[in-house]
Amino acid sequence: MQTCLASLENAQYGVAFSSGLGATTTLMHLVNPGERVVLIADVYGGVYRMTSQVYEPKGYLFEYVPAEEFPNLRGRLDERTRIVWIESPSNPLLNVVDIRAAADAAHDAGALVVVDNTFATPYLQRPLALGADAVLHSTTKYLGGHSDVVGGFVATNDPTVAERLRFLQKSLGAVPGPFDCWLVLRGVKTLAVRMREHCANARRVAAFLDGHPAVERVLYPGLESHPGHEIARRQMRDFGGMISFLATSDEEAVELVARTRIWKLAESLGGVESLIEHPARMTHASTADAPFAAPGNLVRLSVGIEAADDLIEDLADALAAGRVATRVAGVGETGDSRSA
Numbered sequence: 001m002q003t004c005l006a007s008l009e010n011a012q013y014g015v016a017f018s019s020g021l022g023a024t025t026t027l028m029h030l031v032n033p034g035e036r037v038v039l040i041a042d043v044y045g046g047v048y049r050m051t052s053q054v055y056e057p058k059g060y061l062f063e064y065v066p067a068e069e070f071p072n073l074r075g076r077l078d079e080r081t082r083i084v085w086i087e088s089p090s091n092p093l094l095n096v097v098d099i100r101a102a103a104d105a106a107h108d109a110g111a112l113v114v115v116d117n118t119f120a121t122p123y124l125q126r127p128l129a130l131g132a133d134a135v136l137h138s139t140t141k142y143l144g145g146h147s148d149v150v151g152g153f154v155a156t157n158d159p160t161v162a163e164r165l166r167f168l169q170k171s172l173g174a175v176p177g178p179f180d181c182w183l184v185l186r187g188v189k190t191l192a193v194r195m196r197e198h199c200a201n202a203r204r205v206a207a208f209l210d211g212h213p214a215v216e217r218v219l220y221p222g223l224e225s226h227p228g229h230e231i232a233r234r235q236m237r238d239f240g241g242m243i244s245f246l247a248t249s250d251e252e253a254v255e256l257v258a259r260t261r262i263w264k265l266a267e268s269l270g271g272v273e274s275l276i277e278h279p280a281r282m283t284h285a286s287t288a289d290a291p292f293a294a295p296g297n298l299v300r301l302s303v304g305i306e307a308a309d310d311l312i313e314d315l316a317d318a319l320a321a322g323r324v325a326t327r328v329a330g331v332g333e334t335g336d337s338r339s340a
């Protein structure tokens, strides 16, 4: 499996782990206490939980840079910075970072660049070709593709990094089981077909949500209005299957995610079935005290490969029910009912 996944990233070396977080913690062992890691601010909540609650108390230094400040990344790096950690598109805000520019800045400062390519997959984006030193995957997601496996993976072309990761893989022990490796190998056989469907469906769902009266803003790099759209066009083949959007209120976001029927309310992502979730209470609850806490009215969608018409109809019904509920509540509160 290591050889197969490395080849997808056009990498010479691949190291497999028991989970995406297993891969993450192993990469963090390239860093020593007193050294810095600079991360994109809206990093996956589980990574933030690890950096803030496991490694920071041990003396590791972390700085979180918002995506819009990445053009000024050089100013945030110093001689203690060991890794620049990027998610592009990021989880959950779907921010996009210019990987080549970030790699140039990081290398000038003597730091390694790690790109978490879980959202894009190697079908849509090859970070090593853009200058990254290591690419990380939660194979739990698109590479597995069927929500029935937990795994992680790191690809690199750097022999020193590869050798150290192999040693750490063996020494720390976050290794995958053989059946899980088999499931991932089965999954990648359909990666290209699945990704084309995820992208096509996401494009239609994003277009439906964009401008919907019950949606404040859609975060999808495929929309021309997205601030990272041009960069995404340059460094990705297509825009992926993840969409986030802002509902009209925190309460409506919480209720909306429980109202859909085809979109299942669940964490995780990247499987063939569509999922909906509320990051502030679920995947990103651990960012609640961070300056970049997931907004309370944020809803995240993992767009599956079902019929796009069905997915849109389900969302349309769920959003409409919210508007009716708001109107009814409004009538109750103000007594301002002219028609009834």
Ligand SMILES: Cc1ncc(COP(=O)(O)O)c(C=O)c1O
Binding pocket: 019, 020, 021, 022, 044, 046, 087, 091, 116, 118, 119, 137, 138, 139, 140, 150, 151, 152, 268
């Ligand atoms: C972008 C990203 N990276 C890493 C992880 C961690 O992966 P795992 O759940 O396999 O530990 C996740 C999990 O949601 C993720 O979304």
